Amino acid sequence: MxxxxxxxxxxxxxxxxxxxxxxxxxxxxxxxxxxxxxxxxxxxxxxxxxxxxxxxxxxxxxxxxxxxxxxxxxxxxxxxxxxxxxxxxxxxLHMEPVNYERVKEYSLKVLERQPENPKALYRAGVAAYHLRDYDQARQYLMAASCSQPRVPAADRVPAHHLSPEGEATLHGDVQLAKSWLPPPDTTRTTWMHPPFLDRLPGHRDTPTDITPG
CATH class of the missing domain: 1.20.58 (Methane Monooxygenase Hydroxylase; Chain G, domain 1)
Incomplete structure (x- = not known):
């Protein structure tokens, strides 16, 4: 004993x-x-x-x-x-050059235990996008949008005013990322166009535990 x-x-x-x-x-x-x-x-x-x-x-x-x-x-x-x-x-995601393979690896470890974790889904989506796995990026970002806590419209931060903290930031980034994803019938050439890739957010993010959720 x-x-x-x-x-x-x-x-x-x-x-x-x-x-x-x-x-x-x-x-x-x-x-x-x-x-x-x-x-x-x-x-x-x-x-x-x-x-x-x-x-x-x-x-x-x-x-x-x-x-x-x-x-x-x-x-x-x-x-x-x-x-x-x-x-x-x-x-x-804040360290240049960004190792998107590792970002995806860590995010998937989170999703193994918490399949609906909105931050992990969002980060996995950003990583998949930059790795040019566009179908998977779309799936992760759509899932992040469905899984994230609801944020009142008045609390949603405009894309150009995103702060480094808060669930409103996460909501804004997910919506922004989704808006930048091309529609399913877009040609792969357009999807891979460098200026388009550069517009995807990946750095306006907060780690777990610093903000709720």
Whole structure:
């Protein structure tokens, strides 16, 4: 019993440390220190490596068992993981040159656990668009529009006045991105025209946890 209590306590400590790293990352993001934020989010994920009971650990092949996880700890673990992946995607959209492959990878990790997460859908759509997977971009952006919380018309921010925070920003960007997607019968040549690609928003974004939702 004492050993089990010690394992639960050790798990709590790692979860708390991961949460602190994530909060540090959010602070660096707010200050525009995106590389520092990325480092913190990665450190948070490292704290959680090997703890997820839904992912087999390589150490199990050597007879080492994963530490026991309570339902509450598992929810906290998955929540921190999801937030960090979502926030990593947000950071990468601010770092030139943008690695859209990685933005898409991180966004899909979020969508594995939260299929209707509007920020992850939006970022996946932006990444798919810049990777010239236009059909998928349309699907993600349409899904983001359907999944995002409703924003009163008076609270929607005009595209040229988008702030770096708030759900109104997300709503404005999704609507803007959708308006710039060509109709389904548009020729691929037009879809791939460089000036058109440059008009897609990808940087007016906020990471998870800094603003609600």
């Amino acid at each position: 004492a050993a089990q209590g010690s394992s639960v306590e050790a798990m709590d400590q790692r979860l708390q440390q991961a949460q602190r790293f994530k909060e540090d990352g959010n602070r660096w993001y707010k200050e525009g220190r995106f590389r520092d934020a990325v480092s913190r989010y990665h450190r948070a994920l490292l704290q959680l490596r090997g703890l997820d009971p839904s992912v087999p650990s390589p150490l199990q092949a050597f007879g080492r068992e994963q530490p026991p996880v309570t339902p509450e700890q598992e929810r906290a673990l998955h929540g921190t993981q999801t937030d960090c992946y979502n926030n990593l995607a947000a950071c990468l």
